[in-house]
Amino acid sequence: MNIVVKNADELSRLIAEEIIKVVKENKNPVLGLATGSSPLGIYANLIKAYENGEVSFKKVKTFNLDEYVKTYEEQTYRYFMNENLFNHVDIDKKNTNFPSLDNYSHYDEMIKDNGGIDIQLLGIGGNGHIAFNEPNTSFDSLTHVTDLTEKTRSDNARFFKDISEVPTQAITMGLKSIMNAKKVVLIATGKNKADAIKKLIEDEPNESLPCSILKKHPNCTIYVDEDAYSLVK
Ligand code: GLP
Numbered sequence: 001m002n003i004v005v006k007n008a009d010e011l012s013r014l015i016a017e018e019i020i021k022v023v024k025e026n027k028n029p030v031l032g033l034a035t036g037s038s039p040l041g042i043y044a045n046l047i048k049a050y051e052n053g054e055v056s057f058k059k060v061k062t063f064n065l066d067e068y069v070k071t072y073e074e075q076t077y078r079y080f081m082n083e084n085l086f087n088h089v090d091i092d093k094k095n096t097n098f099p100s101l102d103n104y105s106h107y108d109e110m111i112k113d114n115g116g117i118d119i120q121l122l123g124i125g126g127n128g129h130i131a132f133n134e135p136n137t138s139f140d141s142l143t144h145v146t147d148l149t150e151k152t153r154s155d156n157a158r159f160f161k162d163i164s165e166v167p168t169q170a171i172t173m174g175l176k177s178i179m180n181a182k183k184v185v186l187i188a189t190g191k192n193k194a195d196a197i198k199k200l201i202e203d204e205p206n207e208s209l210p211c212s213i214l215k216k217h218p219n220c221t222i223y224v225d226e227d228a229y230s231l232v233k
Contacts, residue, residue, distance in 0.1 A: 141174030
């Protein structure tokens with residue numbers, strides 16, 4: 001696992017460059033995308049590169065990591081992706097995929113049929129979750145329906161009117177689904193991620209810390225700012 005420590009703007013720029021490289025180098029690029037506040041700077045850089053004519057998303061297929069089970073249209077992760085990336089570039093929305101109650105049992109198969117994910121983007125939860133794989137999710141998990149922990153619901157409540165509106169369930173790629181990606185990049189910024197990043201770097205892989213599975217990935221880089229890195233010895 002490689003570690004890059006830079007300020008948040010620099011991290012977003014570097015990861016956007018990695019994604020653009022994948023899009024340019026592959027005939028049929030497949031991106032694994034993430035939601036949350038962490039990837040917003042990356043998506044802004046991708047939009048800028050598209051507007052400058054540096055990259056086209058016409059041939060790109062995307063698979064998002066996760067989706068809430070029951071929520072208002074404006075709170076769905078599809079809506080988030082449309083607003084923050086897809087509506088601003090030349091991607092064909094038919095090529096953008098999200099796990100759902102209808103497709104989750106064959107979501108991993110769909111990814112495989114499209115050649116597998118070339119680069120998977122990840123954020124991280126304060127409790128070390130990736131996608132919505134909460135602590136003690138099996139390292140062998142594929143895409144599944146999951147209950148959200150109270151920690152995750154309260155972390156994400158800032159996007160809702162109040163915590164009672166935060167869904168209690170989500171559909172998420174599993175940890176094995178994420179490990180199947182050819183390359184993984186994780187971004188973490190801010191003090192509220194410092195504890196998870198310290199454990200990720202210092203502990204052995206164990207199921208109580210979902211992100212720790214990434215230590216077993218042959219091509220994974222974590223991009224952190226000074227705050228997120230601040231507790232590492
Ligand atoms: C949610 C998403 C995760 C994301 C996490 C962190 O729980 N399911 O994929 O990594 O939030 O979000 P943020 O980047 O806003 O801190």
